[in-house]
Amino acid sequence: MCRIFGSLSAAPALPDPGELAAVSARQRHGGPDEHRVLRGPGWSLGCDRLAVTDPRGGSQPYRLAHLPGITAVFNGEICNHTELRRELAARGHRFPDGCDGTLLPALYAEYGPDFARRLDGMFAVAVLDLRAAPRLVLAVDPLGIKPLHHHQGPDGTFRFASEIPALLAFDGVRAVPREDSLDTVLCLRTPVSARTALEGIGLLPPGATAVVRPGRAPVVRRRPPGPGAAETAPEAAGEGVREPLRREVRRLARADVPVCVLTSGGLASGLVTALAAEEARAAGAPAPHTFHLALRGRPPGAEDARARQTARRARTVHHEVFLDPAELPSLLTRTTRHLGQPDADPAALLAYALFRTVRQAGYTVALTGDGADELFGAPARLHAAASPSGGDWAASYTDALGAAPRMLRSWLYTCDYRAHLAGEGSAADRVERELRSRPDGDRLAAVTAFETRWRLPAGPLRRADHLGMAWAVEARMPFCRPALIAHARTLAHARTLAPARTLAPAAVPDRRALYGAGRGLLPEAVARRPRQPPALPLAALIAPGGPLLEPVRELLSPRRLARDGRLRPERVRALLERQLERPSEADALALWALAAHELWTEVVRGMRVPLDHAA
Known part of the structure; x- marks a missing residue:
């Protein structure tokens, strides 16, 4: 897990080392263990490393002695690196250590820009190929868990970084908020697209690969999705979640650094907690440590009692952390700076404080339940899209998504701003067009595709990555693994009504699969409890x-x-x-x-x- 950055230009000059040091300093909180930059005529690659896999090896940028023209930097975790290493070794490649990213130059040498299709994990990778005409290849994982922000200046120089503040440290990258950024926040709570809230700064879309040549615009392509899972019968839905989740928790709980679990008191994090504890017992390892954070004073909806019940049932070493509400104002600026984009979800403050506690307790990796709500149909906005026949289901969905309804937004805006939005189109308009553009008219498929492709990466996953890395903590999310995503997709399709193919209430994905998975693992009060938003009143x-x-x-x-x-x-x-x-x-x-x-x-x-x- 790291923070990466770099540049590619048609000009032959060497990048300024002072400028590159400033870029590195802006995101060093996420990579405190090692800092290295390589540069050459018109190019640079840098990494701020958080050592998780093979901490003594894996120095970045990666170069292999037998592939001198290929250099790579990497942020994330490659779950299938052992299998890939065996495959590449059989082809004659040799590796100096056991770090997961060390194999990237060899994988690129074998498959070219298509290399990312072979990776299983959460990742953001940049590969510089100088063997012939220089080119830079960037790739991010299918859900965009690990971000890459980029900018191309008027002179054609292309720059990228894991975090927006780091990208802004490059000369020529200006911090100019987009005119529609305010409307975007009120409509969607945070920017939800490959276009960020800053002029000229983009975000590589989830599951995309970009090829950049000096002085040219990047060519961005979305990679084909991996193979799906077999359809699951409704009566087997719970077991269909539990078994792949068990495998993913087992895999993600293994690390060369201390690992803990974040236990919110909800169903999804409870499942991760129970399975992590089960895996520890099976391996003869000590019980995992679990962390729960809530506001002092037990506001309505507080989850600490249920988190305690889950931890007691799983027999973990439980840590309760209570944040004094008086401290919240002091977290505002820090949280905003680390997120880089505006975010109207107040849960970000709690996440920042929780990751701070985890790091101070000595943990580098934390398992979370992020992604389960979006994948298994809990959000109320999916039900808002299930409007009666003739209703504007897309508008109902976007209103439920936003921080302020459209009538309130219009009332608050000046005449000039309303006129600007009428000409350019509001953020809600863009989302509604995307939802309605599905040829088969399948509402369920439209909203779940939008949730997983755009909203999940832009909201919960961005907060987990940026606020975890603010404290050098790698957040691992078992529900965001391909097997669980594919299983959730098959359950959603199985509940789509035919022939009308509308999002009727009976067709909205529900939590039966999660309820079934929790049966026998969790206290009944947790296993059968409806989903509630984070308790920040x-x-x-x-x-x-x-x-x-x-x-x-x-x-x-x-x-x-x-x-x-x-x-x-x-x-x-x-x-x-x-x-x-x-x-x-x-x-x-x-x-x-x-x-x-x-x-x-x-x-x-x-x-x-x-x-x-x-x-």
Whole structure:
């Protein structure tokens, strides 16, 4: 697990070492164990390493003595590296260590830009091929768990980095927020596409490979998906989840560094906890350590009691961490800087604090339950798409996805901003067009494809990666492994109604498969409990006496908003006054999204120094 960066230019000059050092410094929190940069005429490759597999080997950038023209850098984990190593050794390749990324130059030499189809894992890879005409090949895993951000300047120079703040340290990469970034945050809570919230900065799409030649625009292609799983009968759904999940937990729980489990109190993380403990007992290893974080004061919906029940049933060494709500304002800027893009999900604050605790306790790898809700149909927005015949199901879905409904957005925007969006199209418009574009009209397939291809990587997976790596913790997600993804897909297709092929309530994927998987492994209160969102009660936090009220009030001051010109200050003030008189989660979320965007704009424009935990 690392942070990587690099550049490719048609100009023959050597990249400035001071500039490359500044780029490295911006993401060094994610790779504190080793820092190396290689550069040559018109190119650079660098890595900040978090040593997880073979900590004593695996020095990056990777070069093999018998392949001098190929250099690679890598962020992530290759689960099938042992099998690939045997295959490549049989073809005559030799490797100096057992690190998973060491085989990448040889794999590229054998398969060229198609090499990424052979990889099983979460990864972002950059390979520089100087054997003939220079070319840079970038690839990310099928879910985009490990990100690559990129920028191409007017002179054709192409630059990339794992994190946006690092990319902004390259000369010529400017921090210019997109005009539609505010609407994107209110519509979708965070940018949900290959286009980031900053002008000129893109994100390599999930499952994509890009080939870059000096001075030319990158050619980006999405790789074909891997083979699917066999269809699963509904009565076997629980076992169909449990067995592949058991295999993936067993695989991901193995590391050359300490591994723990994040136990939220929900069903998905409970399954991961129970199976990790089962694997430890089978191997004769000590019981795993589990971590749970909640706000002090036990707000409504607090999960600590259920997390404790899960840990007790699994016989783990359980750690309860209670965050004082008064500390939340101090986390705002740090969390925003590490995410790099605006994000209106307040759960990011808790995630940042939880990964901090995990790292301080000495752990480098954490297993999580991320991805289960999106893959197995829990989000209420899927049900919102199941509107009666004749209703606008795509609009219902996007409204459920957002932080503020469309009528409220229109009321808050200035006339000029509404006119701009009418001409360019809003973020909600783009999502609705994508949903409706499916030729067969299958609503279920449309919304689940959008959830897994765009929303899951942009929301939960981005937060797990960026906020985990903020503290040099690798988050591993068993539910995001190909076997579980394929199984979830077959269950969803099996419940699609024919011939109407609409997303009727009976066709919405439910949690029966997860319930079945948890039977006998988890306490009944956890195994049968409906999914609930993370317990961060915004209505109480942005209320008279609440710890987030003053930061939100300051970020949404009339002076700031008038200077920006996209929001009507008097109407934002009226929304805040309504929240103070009658606190509600809906109004609090809208205010939080507005404040999150304003803070991100301020932070990204002022980025001049490396990120650190004191900022």
